[in-house]
Amino acid sequence: MIKKSLLFLIVFYLLVLWQTSFLVYFDIAGFVPNIVLILVILINLLEKPHKYFGILAGFWGGFFLDIFSSGFIGLNTLILLAIALFVKMVLKKHVQAPVV
Amino acid sequence: MKFFSKRKKFLVLIIGILVVLSLNFFQKEVKGFFYFISSPMQKSFWEAGGNAADFFNGIFQGGNFKKENEELKLRIQELLAENASFSELREENEILRKALEIGLQKEFRLALAEVIGKDIGQDSVLVNLGSQDGISEGMPVITQEKVLLGSITAVYERYCYVRLISNKESSFDAEISDSDVAGIVKGQGGSKLLLDLIPQEKEVKTGQLVLSSSLGGIYPKGLLVGLTGKIKRSDIGPFQQAEILPFVEIKELKEVLIILNL
Numbered sequence: 025m026i027k028k029s030l031l032f033l034i035v036f037y038l039l040v041l042w043q044t045s046f047l048v049y050f051d052i053a054g055f056v057p058n059i060v061l062i063l064v065i066l067i068n069l070l071e072k073p074h075k076y077f078g079i080l081a082g083f084w085g086g087f088f089l090d091i092f093s094s095g096f097i098g099l100n101t102l103i104l105l106a107i108a109l110f111v112k113m114v115l116k117k118h119v120q121a122p123v124v
Numbered sequence: 125m126k127f128f129s130k131r132k133k134f135l136v137l138i139i140g141i142l143v144v145l146s147l148n149f150f151q152k153e154v155k156g157f158f159y160f161i162s163s164p165m166q167k168s169f170w171e172a173g174g175n176a177a178d179f180f181n182g183i184f185q186g187g188n189f190k191k192e193n194e195e196l197k198l199r200i201q202e203l204l205a206e207n208a209s210f211s212e213l214r215e216e217n218e219i220l221r222k223a224l225e226i227g228l229q230k231e232f233r234l235a236l237a238e239v240i241g242k243d244i245g246q247d248s249v250l251v252n253l254g255s256q257d258g259i260s261e262g263m264p265v266i267t268q269e270k271v272l273l274g275s276i277t278a279v280y281e282r283y284c285y286v287r288l289i290s291n292k293e294s295s296f297d298a299e300i301s302d303s304d305v306a307g308i309v310k311g312q313g314g315s316k317l318l319l320d321l322i323p324q325e326k327e328v329k330t331g332q333l334v335l336s337s338s339l340g341g342i343y344p345k346g347l348l349v350g351l352t353g354k355i356k357r358s359d360i361g362p363f364q365q366a367e368i369l370p371f372v373e374i375k376e377l378k379e380v381l382i383i384l385n386l
Contacts, residue, residue, distance in 0.1 A: 044166070098147075
């Protein structure tokens, strides 16, 4: 658990750095793709609904986006956490895993 | 093994959010610390991004080079002709200055800063000068070619954010060169600019030079903003609008100049 949390912390720190300084050169019609948001959604979609690493991913992703933005700290954290919880809720309530 | 019960997980999440929100009380210290430890890596990423973008542009736009080259040659010829007439005007201007004893325009005191990151979606860039270098909020930022970029918003000890003129919260007075047309340049986000509140009776053409005006007291007079693009006229409204094609793209920014004395 702690190992995985630390791994998420490092991965999202590097990813946000990469996104804010490297990826800005590769915008699509003026918009830079938000890789952190995409990754948070993917992790939440792919992990089992009762696990909570997706929420942790949302937390760290949002936190580092806040740190490397000019706005107040917490805005992106809350947005990504809300998205992670929303995806989890939808998966739990409305998507049934296929029986093999 | 269940590490936390559901209620505990929820509690940990709430505490985490509260801790993050409380960091706003030490925002300068927290962000300053992260920028300090990240700046070597961020700078490398920024440079690598620039090189990679140049490489891919070279591949994808190879076919356009010939056409672009011809256009540029034509433009050089036009500029040379223009330059010749300007040198005559300069001489005349100097003679008149001497005659009227007008001093040269006040020179700016500038500080050179390197761009190390961009705030995605906010049209602002992070540069490597901060309060310890004498930077304070509101200082205008330009390029070496005297193109207006924006102004300083958040200042940390070693770093600061530059809010670009294309930011949605940015607006300032501007005028069109060689005419009496004035308006307000408003940031549209996504590197887009709009010259608004141009009186309906004034004639605006595409390709005219837009310069900053000292009217609002935000920026010095005569800094380059861009060229007018598509003109939007409405028969009902009292004003017309013009899109502005900016001179600089964020991607091309490597170094910027901060005006220390306005």
